[in-house]
Amino acid sequence: MAALFPATTTLLACGGGGEEPTPPGGDGGTTTVSGTGGAGGEGGGGTGGSGGTSEPCGVCGENASCGAEGACVCNEGYSGDGQSCDDVDECFDQLDDCHPSAACTNTEGSFTCACPSGTVGDPYAGCEARYKGIASGSYHTCALRVDGAVVCFGAGGNGRLGNGLGANQATPVRAGAASNWAHLAAGASHTCGIKENGNVWCWGNNGNGQLGLGNTESQSLPAWVSLDRTWTGVAAGEQHSCAVESDGTLSCWGRNNAGQLGVGAAVTQAVSPTYVSVDPAALTPENDWLHVEANRESTCALKQDGRLYCWGQNSDLQIAKTGGGTVPTPSLVETAAGAMDMDWAAVSVGPTSCAVKMDGRLFCWGRGAEGQLANGVLAASAVPVQVAPGTTFAKVRAGITHVCAIDTADALSCWGRNQSAQVEAGQNTAVTSPRPRGAGSRWVDVAPGLTHTCALDDEGRVSCWGSRLYGQLGDAMTSLETTAAPIGTASWARVDTFGELGCGIQEGGDLYCWGNNETGQLGFGDTASRAAPTEVTTALSFSRIAMGRQHACGITSAGAIVCSGRNSSGQLGRGNTTPATTFEAILTQGKPYSGLTWGEIALGEDHGCSIATNGTLWCWGRNNQYQLGAEQNPAVGSLREVLPTGEWTAVAAGQFHTCATRADGALWCWGRNNEGQIGVGTAGNPTGKNGYVPTSLGTGWRPALAGGVSHTCAIKQTGTLWCWGRNANGQLGDNTTTDNPAPLQVGTDTDWVEVTAGNSNTCARKQSGAVYCWGFNGTGQLGLGDVTQRRVPFLLGGAADWGSIRLGFTHACGLSTDGALRCWGSGENGQNAQGDGFSADLVAIAEAK
Incomplete structure (x- = not known):
């Protein structure tokens, strides 16, 4: 774009009388300058020449034209001497006026500005990424962009951010190079995702085989679990993972110290996917699983008929069984003894576990010491407790010590431990009832970590709050x-x-x-x-x-x-x-x-x-x-x-x-x-x-x-x-x-x-x-x-x-x-x-x- 840089020009002589030199590449013709008294004419200082007009520049080169000063100049977007003009790469030379967040593409004689894939906005005023999914581990967060790319931020130890490094990142970085991700799950120090073709890939800490790769070697870039099997959902706990296959079977892998794999207490670790059934002695794996969630050392999964089962660590009664300890095989969750509930629609597990019924009622059980059961009683309960009766909920997410949920009006609320403002600002550190967050926005997903929370609104924006210790808020700051x-x-x-x-x-x-x-x-x-x-x-x-x-x-x-x-x-x-x-x-x-x-x-x-x-x-x-x-x-x-x-x-x-x-x-x-x-x-x-x-x-x-x-x-x-x-x-x-x-x-x-x-x-x-x-x-x-x-x-x-x-x-x-x-x-x-x-x-x- 010529207005953005100076053209280099060679001036060609234009006589004040007499004959003009032949321009390079011209036809050798001559130009007569009008007027008399030119060089060699009579009278000395009058108007010279014999009267006639001429083109002062002669013939200019390709992509050049005659300038106002009578010299050939390269056209806008080119540089040279007016006879030889080359395209200027405005993008490389930083001569473009694209916004730093936009992509500049050089064209012949010009350039274009465009918002990159996964972003929206004005390429001259600014582009902003848009997302369609989020997941938080204890100290890191990953977000799924609308173009299918994954970015992660926060604690980077063991390669959990998937960018080939092990360093903390306060600004989102790409996890691998693929742009065909469909689903994400984040554990304590590892991450898993499902691609659009249904394959599960995992990365990060693999000390207990939680990546499902058949070994215990950690990975700092996404690595496939299997290229022959397709999955519909994946979950990541502290040191284990689980996934539902497209045929309705459920598999778990990783550490099993608390029975979190659901395959009985005899197995201490599985480095590859291992089938889970309510009956551990089943000869063929059950194929009626719908969805699975994992957190810390516990797992919960929904059946297609609306039944809910949980297993693993029960020290906080999060498996909905009295007595604490561990539960090494799937255990039915009931709102009352003998209820045989078959109307569960969504679940999330942690030291506090929560689930939404098909009619929108929300129940929580397990740890309640910091208000996680939202019933005003700071104590654990093995019996599911209804949260906010009268409110209908669409989604719930349990963190380590706090819980967040989205109701059917797309409003977001959180409760539980609040020592790092991960629930709300300026209030008690034990929040015992749902408190609204982000009023005025319509929320579609939320991801609580240990001391931070991130949420996704209906316009594709991700917002975070709470501790920024390792950069897990993604706002380019750490503490x-x-x-x-x-x-x-x-x-x-x-x-x-x-x-x-x-x-x-x-x-x-x-x-x-x-x-x-x-x-x-x-x-x-x-x-x-x-x-x-x-x-x-x-x-x-x-x-x-x-x-x-x-x-x-x-x-x-x-x-x-x-x-x-x-x-x-x-x-x-x-x-x-x-x-x-x-x-x-x-x-x-x-x-x-x-x-x-x-x-x-x-x-x-x-x-x-x-x-x-x-x-x-x-x-x-x-x-x-x-x-x-x-x-x-x-x-x-x-x-x-x-x-x-x-x-x-x-x-x-x-x-x-x-x-x-x-x-x-x-x-x-x-x-x-x-x-x-x-x-x-x-x-x-x-x-x-x-x-x-x-x-x-x-x-x-x-x-x-x-x-x-x-x-x-x-x-x-x-x-x-x-x-x-x-x-x-x-x-x-x-x-x-x-x-x-x-x-x-x-x-x-x-x-x-x-x-x-x-x-x-x-x-x-x-x-x-x-x-x-x-x-x-x-x-x-x-x-x-x-x-x-x-x-x-x-x-x-x-x-x-x-x-x-x-x-x-x-x-x-x-x-x-x-x-x-x-x-x-x-x-x-x-x-x-x-x-x-x-x-x-x-x-x-x-x-x-």
Whole structure:
């Protein structure tokens, strides 16, 4: 297109009188210029020539014409000297005006813009992909485009995205090159699809044969299960798959540890499709199956006559049978004993299973602890419970901990666990009734994952919400931070983390918290998670803060203990088991600790310990593993003194164990010891030896120690660092993965000053301010720029002068000596404080790469 680029032109002389040269390629003719007084004429400066007219350019080349300046120029869309003109490739040279989302095609002398296959729109203003199907695994999503292509996004481990790689992708990528897909199913770490010809193909993790390829080799590109068999439906669970064949038979393959293949308990694994029948002894496979669904370790399938059968894991009663356990063969689902229901139309299975009747009634059964049964009762049920009587439903999809459904008016609603806003925005983390999502749109399908949800509307648009940890929302964003990233510009005095949450105290005593808040542990007065540090509005000023798994306690500037969150074991210290969503003081009236002021505090999973300013140590909460330092349980919500001799200097709480140091340098530990975490030289808690009896690990210890989930670390007065307990992920730092029930020195350095322990990892700080980390690193919580596990200490970047460091389960936070806060690791529930951990709003997926 000539207007978009300059033409190269050679000017041909046009005489101001006299004879014009013969143009190249011309006929050798001459042109007479009109007028007199030209060169050689009489009179010198008049109008020269003899009068006559001529074409000033002569003959121009192909695809050229005479320009206004009397020279041959190449036509629009060509370049050259006016005699030789070549086509310009506007697409290659980026001279076109197509929208970046459109396809440019070069033509002779021009170009065309068009929206690519699978998209619609104006090729000059923008093209948008359109979809006709979606499926979500735990942390990834795949979508079926209208042109039959498949795109996937989110966690990419084991090749589950089908793009030939194993990396996470926050933007949709093509799964294979085919454009003839008809159906999709996504499991925990693998994906399956059916092509238009009926063949099933699978890709991703194949450690248990869940791809059905006859082996256990994982595949990062789609691989066919069989080219000779045709299928009408396919389903993917955690480590197994099932499909209905066009002849009505049903087959399953993969892991069978919970009976999820439906072929009896004797089979532990099948790497190729294996027929499933209600009667395992049937000589020929039953051929009246209609549809199948799978999730985690459970499977449900519909018969053509409307009967519904489920099998596999029943720990949450999701198979609709009392007693829990596993159910290794198909079991009939009935709304009441003897009902023999034969009017089921659709089903979805998970820890909570749900099914729609032919008349549109929706029933759910199984796990209900987070409101999944939508009946207001936070408990499991083996009996199907009707959801939203009076509403007729067309489709239901069960995730891991939440459920979504579409009614016959095409409205979408979700309910259940909501810690990452996967159900709705700004509400309780246990949503006990269907809540509308995407009002104003007409929805045709929905796909809940573990902590995210995606849905498809009737215009072919896919929208997602919830956690974006691995990019599973497809909006080009993730919340996986693998390096220590700064959080704002405020100055902080203290920070603490545990589980999936964190809190910090700013200079002046103001408390800010972030992360998982599903039991109100952050003290905001609600149960909505926070993705960034948010001030806890209270009149209290804090000097210390400690985090448990689902509760938090702090010490105020006045020396009082205040707590918030879960209280099932009395861990809030209020003399009851009533939960709270704001920080309130422990009950001290009439207690032996009345009048004490407190200096240090540590929390475990469901227990807490605090050292009073008089040196006494007190513990409270759950005591199932003797983590309170005594065999006998204290009164509910009351504090019990540990070894009432005073002079305690520091305390650390692991998940179910506790350690503390005294002024004489003695280190004492007690509680769970199954992995050797109390350091007495043997694992286990033999009666009368250790566990509920605090045991001394000798003297010579500094008041610098940390309790992880199942390991412990402490620093000696010599500055050496020692760890013991579980070591499956190298968290003991000895370059092995062997558990050690006695203190084991980490390296030979003698300048350690602080240590922190997480789920399966450890970090420690030196006198210089340098921090080193090691152990499990699956979500980048070691801050080393990757997700690779370490078995020896590695230097943490981000700051050269760390002043404090704390590890959670999947994240970490630390303070530099100038008071700057940095956090890293997972932001799934907002725990890395970056502010982008989850989206409560529906976001459109990005265009595929």
